[in-house]
Amino acid sequence: MDDKNFLFCSLDAALIGDIAWQVSKEGHDVKYYIEAESDNEIADGFVQKTDDWRAEVDWADVIVFDDIWVGSDLGTGELAQELRAEGKAVVGGTPNTDQLEDDRGYAMDILEEHGVDVLPHRVFDDFDEGIQHVLDNPGPYVIKPLGEVQNVKRLLYVGREDDGSDVVDVLRAYKKAWGHRMKGFQLQRRVSGVEIAVCGFFNGEEFIEPVNINFEHKKLFPGNIGPSTGEMGTSMFWSERNRIFNETLGRLEGWLADEGYVGSIDVNSIVNSSGIHPLEFTPRFGYPTITLQEEGLNTPTGEFFYRLANGETFEPSVHRGYQIGVRVVLPPYPFDDEAIYQENSRNAAVVFETDDRTGIHIEDAKLVDGQWRAAGESGMPLVVTGKGETMAAARSQAYDRIDDIIIPNMYYRDDIGERWMTGDADRLQAWGYLGA
Structure with a gap:
């Protein structure tokens, strides 16, 4: 494919810097707006920036939106829809697909309308009403905040x-501490099983194949202990359409086509011997999921997004094995504490013991006079990936690469992918979810 012009837009936090960098390394002209x-300093030195995306x-030639938020409000779906109407090739959602993430009740309604079984759930905008509901209907529940505050991942609570x-x-x-910011919350009945997500890339008319099966690791500490984070790591593999896809995302293919959606969309579910129980949508790129997906693409990333945004039907070449991605973080992640960040993490140097940068991806990082440094204020400088024919091989490669990185005060989970090896794979296979 000839070189193209790519505009990447972060209209809230900077998230898509690594993909912009990968596309630029392929020879395309890239501009990145934050x-x-x-x-603003994130990805400095890695990609060319612009101060005015419009x-x-x-x-x-291609415009890519990395999230659904414009500041504290929904909005990139509306912008993407308007630009597509003007004839632009855009990776981005629509107002209705943005709503899938912002309003969990709406998301469950869309699933039910398309024949997907969902767990009992109810949305509340009053804490006392929600408390009374649990007292009147005793059982295990999950609390899922709504609106922008849902991005404060530690507020999601899985009842025990x-x-x-x-x-x-x-x-x-929460009523005392967050009542002024939490516009509402969903109570969903808790079930046990294997947590698994299916992700598809949609070209405006249909899903391209293969689809992506991934497993999030949200807790801060190994063993799935501690506060919830945005994500500490992900394991995945690519697959033909299987039962999990067909009974969730596959049933929304017509609805997404009517919307004209373009991009990545993900449904996270709990599955067990009794069925598939969808939990939530991610109608945008996941982070660091998209970084790991990019690592598994043999098709050039720029070509992949160009063809997707232009509505082409194609089958990208992907790694046919297993992959893991590990988020390398700094204090105070996953919390916000400016003093701790300033003292321990601001401008922290990233030192590599080898010249090989394969599998090393930037998040909150910048390049200054040839030196990689932490950037921004969130404490997420790197994602390190690995892949192999087995999950064990993918883990070995990723963690060997991490061993060659030095950042003062860095930490990470050392068990990404282990759940697959210690039972999840066997259970999913026994329940019949992984066959084509």
């Missing part, structure tokens, strides 16, 4: 008590 002032629209008493206590605490 709205958040605190993130001024670059006519220049761009069969009578819901712990959920009542947490809701009372």
Whole structure:
């Protein structure tokens, strides 16, 4: 494919810098816009920046939005829809697909309308009403905040008590601490099983194949212990359409075509011997999921996004094995504490013990006079990936690469991918979810 012009837009936090960097390394012209002032330095030295994304629209052959948010409001779906109507090739959602993430009740309604079984759930905008619901209907629940505050991942709470008493206590605490910011929350019945996500790339008319099966690792510490984070790592593989896809995303193919959606869309579910229980949508790129997916693409990344945005039907070449990605973080991640960040992490140097950068991806990083440094204020400088014919081989490669990196105060989970090896694979196979 000839070289093209790519415009990447972060209208809230900077998230898509690594993909912009990968596309630029392929020889394409890239410009990257970041709205958040605190993130403006992210990807400096890696990609060319612009201060006015709208001024670059006519220049761009492809425009890529990395999230659904414009500051604290929904909005990239509306922008993407308007630009497509003007004839631009855009990777991005629509107002309705943005709503899938912002309003969990709406998301469950869309699934039900298309014949997908969903767990009992209810949305509340009043804490006392939600507390009374649990008292009147004892059982294990999951609390899922709504709106922008849902990005504060530690607020998601998975109940442990069969009578819901712990959920009542947490809701009372949230009312005091977060009542002024949390516009509402969903209570969803908790079930046990294997947590698994299926992700598809949609070209405006249909899903391209293969699809992506991935497993998130959200807790801070190994063994799935500690506070929830945005993500500490992901394991995955590519697959033909299977039962999990066919009974979730596959049933929305017509609806997404009517919307004209273009990009990545993901449904996270709990599966067990009784069925598939969808939990939530990610109608955008996942992070660091997209970094790991890019690592598994044998088709050039720029070509992949260009053909997707232009509605082409194609089958990208992918790694036919297993992959893992590990997020390398710095204090105070996953919390916000400016003083701790300033003291321990601001401008932290990234030192490599070898010259090989294969599998090393940037998140909150910049390049200054040839030196990689931490950037922004979130404490997520790198994602390190590995792949192999087995999950064990993928793990070995990723963690060998991490051993060659030195950042003062860095930390990461050392068990990404282990769940697959210690039972998840066997259970999914026994339940019949992985066959084509």
